[in-house]
Amino acid sequence: MADQYEEGIKAALQNRDLAKAAEMAQKYLDKSYNVRVNIGITGESGSGKSTLVNALRGIKNKTEGAAKTGVKETTTERTEYPHPKNNNIRIWDLPGIGTVKFTADKYIKEMEFEKYDFFIIVSNDRFRENDAKLAKEIQKMNKKFYFVRSKIDQNITSEKEEDPNTKEEKVLKEVKNYCTEELKKLDFESPKIFLVSGFRLPLYEFNDLWKTLEEDLPKHQRDVLLLALPNISLDVIEQKKETLASRIKWLTVTSVAGAAVLVPGFSCAVDIQIILGFAVYCVVSLGLTHNLLQKLSDVSGVSLEDLKAEIKSPLAGTEITKDLIIKFLASSATVLGEMAIEEGLRFVPIIGTLVAMSLSGVATYSVLTYILNSLTEDAQQVFKRSVG
Ligand SMILES: Nc1nc2c(ncn2[C@@H]2O[C@H](COP(=O)(O)OP(=O)(O)OP(=O)(O)O)[C@@H](O)[C@H]2O)c(=O)[nH]1
Ligand SMILES: [Mg+2]
Structure with missing residues (x-):
């Protein structure tokens, strides 16, 4: 153009x-x-979705206007968050499919899945049936999704507590392998999984997620998102x-x-x-x-x-x-x-x-x-x- x-x-x-x-x-x-980008953040309850929404918007969880987070703050309604740097970027905090009594079909309809340019599926553990179900539906719609394994900082901290000599890379590798194996069982042959801490995006694999994303996005969307990214x-x-x-x-x-x-x-x-x-x-x-x-x-x-x-x-x-x-x-x-x-x-x-x-x-x-x-x-x- x-x-x-x-x-x-x-x-x-x-x-x-x-x-x-x-x-x-x-x-x-x-x-x-004037390019719109709609990002759907989905995954099970408590997995760290709202925290990731805030991180993408460059804010801390308790900042005014932040998406509500915490063990009891389950998101049951879909909520739209405009990016503070660019109103054309909308990040959607979706309820986890496990938290609402929807069938997958109904969930996809209610959440208007056709609306999003891509999805991030968040889990703080292994990915489960529900995550796989969503991913497959997204695939059917010819849209992209990315598996994000959140709270990776916690794994590193607790492993180090047990053995102070534990290397960070070792923990990352173990978690990645475990998640990959579990997803293979759910029919994802070589899934891309990114290990992320919503508290510190510059650490771990958020950068890799961005590299993958930018290749997948059309040029103008890529540019607009890049400039809004922390x-x-x-x-x-x-x-x-x-x-x-x-x-x-x-x-x-x-x-x-x-x-x-x-x-x-x-x-x-x-x-x-x-x-x-x-x-x-x-x-x-x-x-x-x-x-x-x-x-x-x-x-x-x-x-x-x-x-x-x-x-x-x-x-x-x-x-x-x-x-x-x-x-x-x-x-x-x-x-x-x-x-x-x-x-x-x-x-x-x-x-x-x-x-x-x-x-x-x-x-x-x-x-x-x-x-x-x-x-x-x-x-x-x-x-x-x-x-x-
Ligand atoms: N250490 C650590 N804690 C996290 C991270 N992400 C989220 N948390 C914590 O995990 C809890 C749940 O996070 P939320 O962001 O509210 O999770 P959610 O997926 O939006 O939860 P629901 O809305 O209930 O489905 C909160 O207490 C967060 O502070 C992370 O990357 N690292
Ligand atoms: Mg939430």
Whole structure:
């Protein structure tokens, strides 16, 4: 799809029709932002479903607005949780099939199984008949599901209690083998099982779950979900950077038809609104707003102060206003000049064409790139500190 839009924009630029090019770029961006993802979280009562819902939303169980959890908080109604970073992502906390007096058929109907893009089947033990039944129904519908074995931290802790020399890998292997064998008995030949702790997504195999998922999802859904995901690894931060970087080209094209303004101390007129929008988008996606840092502090147990100490960019951890962007531009003029990006830009598709046509477009491109690069560095440092 991107190719088709790129061709259109190139043609418009060749005709020097900046307005048309900007309109097409905006259309592409709208399409890629407005993508819905519905995730169904299912499994037996008490298996850790609601905890996983909260973890995916980057919050701790007892945070306000979190899905209710605990030994007595059985979820009997299906509940929808919008992702705090992106309202288009809906995580559905489904009751366990064992907790409601439904036949599998009725359950699937009541839960509107066709609605979800994929399912996570959670168990804190081996997977049982009911899990298998659901998985088979999902398979029949040609949809994807992933087995998540939750609370793996508990297994490790208790094994270590018995023998302090127990290696973590050994426990992981044993649990994985056991779950695999049990699922084989239920007719799943080589099931994919991910060992996860809902309390600490960066540990254990949540990363592997993401790697599998991203291969299965269509591109736009993958991108949208990736950017909403908590920072579970340096790898994921790098992927976020690439995804955000791929938006810069389109944003730049939308900027060339807009109103560029001169910023005192900055060499060139730029579109402040676009820069502000992108900065906010990056800060949210990379988990660097004050609120998201606070949540990370709650989840990781590292103090907010310590996390904030890792941050260098003036755009992170604070409210991004127009004034802040103007100040930021004025103070970054030298760095941006030194980057001498304009030379290299001649070789970037589409942007290369703009180099001769729109100075402000080129400046916007450089600014957006600079913002993304510095925020990514901050996110990496914060992440290292949070798991450190
Ligand atoms: N140690 C540890 N405890 C967990 C984990 N996930 C959930 N728990 C605990 O297990 C209990 C049940 O978790 P919930 O998330 O409420 O489970 P649920 O599947 O939503 O339960 P129902 O809604 O009753 O079906 C809670 O006390 C959680 O704190 C985990 O990964 N590690
Ligand atoms: Mg629950």
